[in-house]
Amino acid sequence: MVRLANLLFAGVVCAVISMVIVTVTTSDRRAPSHSERAHPHSGLASATTGVLANPATFPIVIRKPAGPPQIKLAGTDPQGRSASVACATCHSVRPPNFDNQTAQSLDEFHQGLQFNHGQLSCYSCHNPENADELRLADGTAVEYADVMTLCTQCHSKQAESFAHGAHGGMNGFWDLSRGPQTKNNCIDCHDPHAPNYPKMIVDFKPRDRFLDLQRAEHDNHK
Amino acid sequence: MxxxxxxxxxxxxxxxxxxxxxxxxxxxxxxxxxxxxxxxxxxSPLRHAAQNTSAAEFLQKHYTELSDEQKADVIARLEAETKKNYGAEVTIGDDRPIPGTKFVYAINLSVCNGNGKCVEACHKENNHDRATHQSYIRIVEMPKGTLDMEQGSTTYTGVVPKDDKFYLPVQCQQCDEPPCVDVCPVKATWKEEDGIVVVDYNWCIGCRYCEAACPYHARRFNWKKPEVPADQVNPDQSYLSNRIRPVGVVEKCTYCLHRTRRGRLPACLEACPTGARVFGNILDEDSNIRWILDNKRVYILKEELGTKPAFFYYFD
Amino acid sequence: MSSISTPPTTDSTSHITSYPRFIGRSLWLATEGSFGFYAWMTMLTALFLVGANAWAHQVAGGMISTHMTDHVSWGLYIANFTFMVGLAAGGVMMVIPAYLYHDRKMHDVVIIGELLAVSAIVMCLMFVVADLGRPDRFWHLIPGLGKFNFPISMLTWDVIVLNGYLVLNLHICGYLLYMRFLGRQPNPVWYVPFVMLSIVWAISIHTVTAFLYCGLGGRPFWNTALLAPRFLASAFVSGPSFIIVTMVLMKKLTSVQGLEQPIATLTKIIRVTILINLLMVASELFTEFYTGGTHVSSAKYLFFGLHGKTALVPWTWTAIGLNITAACLFLWPGLLSPKFRLLLVAACLMAFVGTWIEKGMGLIIPGFIPSTLHEVVEYVPSMLEWKVSVGVWAFGLMVFTIAIKAALPTLRQPAQSTDT
Incomplete structure (x- = not known):
């Protein structure tokens, strides 16, 4: 009887072992079939890799300001139309005032300008010779459209990050072989006169059914 | 029984x-x-439930075992069901991994201000239930000076960022050693070649073991049938991604594979107004993500658990 | 099924015909009984129907009707499931004395433990099904038919060991009762090896169930090597407690003899296991609280509340109180005296309820609180969850009652024929 019992035990053990073996082998057999399965699709995909190896076919587009800013006038004409003027409208006929170092001393046109950008003064960035242009620290004139060149003088860290997609955000395609990418310009997000990123208000929160507020409503579901 | x-x-x-x-x-x-x-x-209430399940759905095989024709049938059926149940014309793709890619995400915590636009974008992009504001992303507001989430809060509101806080968005980390995949008793979830952990919503039995196993609160269960008005349904769908999920199954972030496998950026990245999010192919040496890994001091969440996330955080 | 008039002669009929007749006869006998018995069964049926209805609503409308959430994604069902696995494993505390220590008296009534295991496993499986979001896809779990993630997923191990344990016990009980029906002496070759296997298997079902939880690194409250031993210790409290209560009832309601000594043995077993269980709980708590840190949050929530949320605190302290009171009672030698039968029953019930809270709600729920992102979302079962759980319990008790009734003839001391 004992022998029989032992036999039974051995049987069970063998069954378990064979189960394990079968599982292992079937999973082994499945693994290659997986990759085989991937092949039909790789017809399309290998074409893609070919493209990937090539230089990117789509550009990274960095949004640019259209041109020099226009200043909107407060009043409207008798037809109710508002108007805006270019900087040069006034500044071409007025000599630059290098005494204006801070926003506080602006007492005519620009009064009330919020300025919070380090120790810079107006003509650190604006071109005193041409009001519709900007100026680099070395005196080189820069178009408004190329404002990023100006920012980069000081903010090289950010510029570097920007160049590598780690600053400023983007839209479109990560894979430039499939489509273009659009990136923001510095002044899309930062007001050059007060470049701190503005505070925001959270307007969308997961309203999970299970947070306490929701408990009552969710009970009504029944 | x-x-x-x-x-x-x-x-x-x-x-x-x-x-x-x-x-x-x-x-x-x-x-x-x-x-x-x-x-x-x-x-008898079961009869009602039975009406919602077709025989074809009941007998449907596991995603990896479907032939191309069967897949086409399944997708046609799902599109018809969406039309019938939600009144929306959608196209459901079957996006497969692009060979030579492994998707990786990174977030700059110095920049993230917790505004929650990513949460909202995810909600809309992935056809989440409207009533619960469901989303794959949760943002933890953390006091500066600690990485202990115990001191964080996900229910913050109002003006952000607060001066003494930083913000930690958490979504699926697409782990290289995903505990959720290990525990699934029916292989309804698995890791694909490009690193995305996906769920076959038509195979999941809804045991929620993966929800218990995930250390990042990345998985969501469909406690009820998702409700999305027809005009808000995102028609650009994929079988393993943002198609409207059936009730009673688990779902998760797929790095928007219906976009990213077609070369586009994930919805949460595009929605981020601060540019804190970076996405890319880690196998591409010139990619943004590689530059970050090479030049920033990155860290991963809950490293001690050995899950090897494909999701990095860094401070400038 | 052919007619079943008398116990057949041993040689004439083949098993193919006699086994169904045996089942039929057992069921007939099992459904015979007093008014009290019918009242009991009717009540259980009614409760079961309430549960079945609630479950049908849950399946039809989605699990929104439970109070489980993405934060606390397992609730009352899995808590009960865990406890039930313990109850099933607890039955082995009769088998070990009977077969390993050759306790004759225990051997005579050991089938009670095995039948308890069967009923408890049935309840386990029902709780698992109740917890599934898609019970219609249950077939995905069947090896061969579906896709079985063996051996990586601990849940697949659990499916194997639970069903294996069910089959083992069904075989053992079925064989013994069948032999009795045939009027033959059971041949040890056909059941002793299985009994030995079932001892190991009983340990395995609870170990595997503990591994379900303690293998999850993201849940520090469960992630402890002590979980499996703790599960076993508490199983060896709850199982024997339930059996003692059953035996006391049987002594009152049936003419089964020879229950005194098994009751004493089981009482002595609980006397040890309840202390081991308390010791393990205590050492777990010491490690948690003395070390401190963030890993202690769940234990803090369980015992003192966290961020002002205290739903489980009264439960836990009730469990601790019940367990300690029961332990003191079990330590008192007088408890064995038939004079204090009621006190023994009370002690058993306290231990049973204490363990139920401690390893059901007290273990499963705090694993999820705080969540992995340290959000504190509380969980209190919904009415529907209670209904389904009560339904499953009622069904399990129904199975157990019928099984015990069917087994009464084998238990009864020298040829008595009175019925309940």
Whole structure:
């Protein structure tokens, strides 16, 4: 009887072992079939890799300001139309005032300008010779459209990050072989006169059914 | 299983042990019939549930075992169902990994201000249930000076960023050692070649073991049928990604594979107004993500658990 | 099924015909009884129907009707499931004395433990099904038919060991009762090896169930090597407690003899296991609280509440109170005296309820609180969850009652024929 019992035990053990073996082998057999399965699709995909190896076919587009800013006038004409003027409208006929170092001393046109950008003064960035242009620290004139060149003088860290997609955000395609990418310009997000990123208000929160507020409503579901 | 209930009384008609056998048998048979009828009445709500499940869906095979024709049939069926149940015309793609890619995400915590635009974008992009504002992303508001989430809060509101806080968005980390995949008893979730952990919503049995196993609160269960108005349904869908999920199954972030496998950026990245999010192919040496890994001091969440996330955080 | 008039002669009929007759006869006998018995069964049926109805609503409308959430994604069902696995494993505390220590008296009534295991496993499986979001896809779990993630997923191990344990016990009980029906002496070759296997298997079902939880690194409250031993210790409290209560009831309601000594043995077993269980709980808590840190949050929530949320605190302290009171009672030698039968029953019930809270709600729920992102979302079962759980319990008790009734003839001391 004992022998029989032992036999039974051995049987069970063998069954378990064979189960394990079968599982292992079937999973082994499945693994290659997986990759085989991937092949039909790789017809399309290998074409893609070919493209990937090539230089990117789509550009990274960095949004640019259209041109020099226009200043909107407060009043409207008798037809109710508002108007805006270019900087040069006034500044071409007025000599630059290098005494204006801070926003506080602006007492005519620009009064009330919020300025919070380090120790810079107006003509650190604006071109005193041409009001519709900007100026680099070395005196080189820069178009408004190329404002990023100006920012980069000081903010090289950010510029570097920007160049590598780690600053400023983007839209479109990560894979430039499939489509273009659009990136923001510095002044899309930062007001050059007060470049701190503005505070925001959270307007969308997961309203999970299970947070306490929701408990009552969710009970009504029944 | 429930049929066992009837057995004690069911098989008794010809048992002549007791004296007035036939009477007792009749009584027992009567009670058995009564019980069976009551049982059928009790589970009658199931008929309603059965109407929502077609035989084709019930018998559908696992995603990896479907032939191309079967896949086409399944997708056609799903598109028709969406039309019927949600009134929306959608196209459901079957996006496969692009060979030579492994998707990786990174977030700059110095820049993230917790505004929650990513949460909202995810909600809309992935056809989440509107009533619950469901989303794959949660943002933890953390006091500066600690990485201990115990001190964080996900229910913050109002103006952000607060001066003494930083913000930690958490979504699926697409781990290289995903505990959720290991625990699934039916292989309804698995890791694909490009690193995305996906769920076959038509295979998941809804045991929620993966929800218990995930250390990042990345998985969501469909406690009810998702409600999305027809005009808000995102028609650009994929089988393993943002198609409207059936009730009773688990879902998760797929790095928007219906976008990213077509070369586009994930919805949460595009929505981020601060540019804190970076996405890319880690196998591409010139990619943004590689530059970050090479030049920033990155860290991963809950490193001690050995899950090897494909999701990095860094401070400038 | 052919007619079943008398116990057949041993040689004439083949098993193919006699086995169904045996089942039929057992069921007939099992459904015979007093008014009290019918009242009891009717009540259980009614409760079961309530549960079945609630479950049908849950399946039809989605699990929104439970109070489980993405934060606390397992609730009352899995808590009960865990406890039930313990109850099933607890039955082995009769088997070990009977077969390993050759306790004759225990051997005579050991089938009670095995039948308890069967009923408890049935309840386990029902709780698992109740917890599934898609019970219609249950077939995905069947090896061969579906896709079985063996051996990586601990849940697949659990499916194997639970069903294996069910089959083992069904075989053992079925064989013994069948032999009795045939009027033959059971041949040890056909059941002793299985009994030995079932001892190991009983340990395995609870170990595997503990591994379900303690293998999850993201849940520090469960992630402890002590979980499996703790599960076993508490199983060996709850199982024997339930059996003692059953035996006391049987002594009152049936003419089964020879229950005194098994009751005493089981009482002595609980006397040890309940202390081991408390010791393990204590050492777990020491490690948690003395070390401190964030890993202690769940234990803090369980015992004192966290961020002002205290839903489980009264439960836990009730469990601790019940367990300690029961332990003191079990330590008192007088408890064995038939004079204090009621006190023994009370002690057993306290231990049973204490363990139920401690390893059901007290273990499963705090694993999820705080969540992995340290959000504190509380969980209190919904009415529907209670209904389904009560339904499953009622069904399990129904199975157990019928099984015990069917087994009464084998338990009864020298040829008595009175019925309940």
């Amino acid at each position: 429930t049929t066992i209930n009837e057995r004690p009384e069911a098989g008794n008609r010809e048992l002549p042990i007791v004296e007035n056998f036939s009477r007792r048998a009749a009584v027992k048979g009567g009670f058995a019939t009564l019980g069976a009828a009551a049982f059928v009445a009790a589970i």
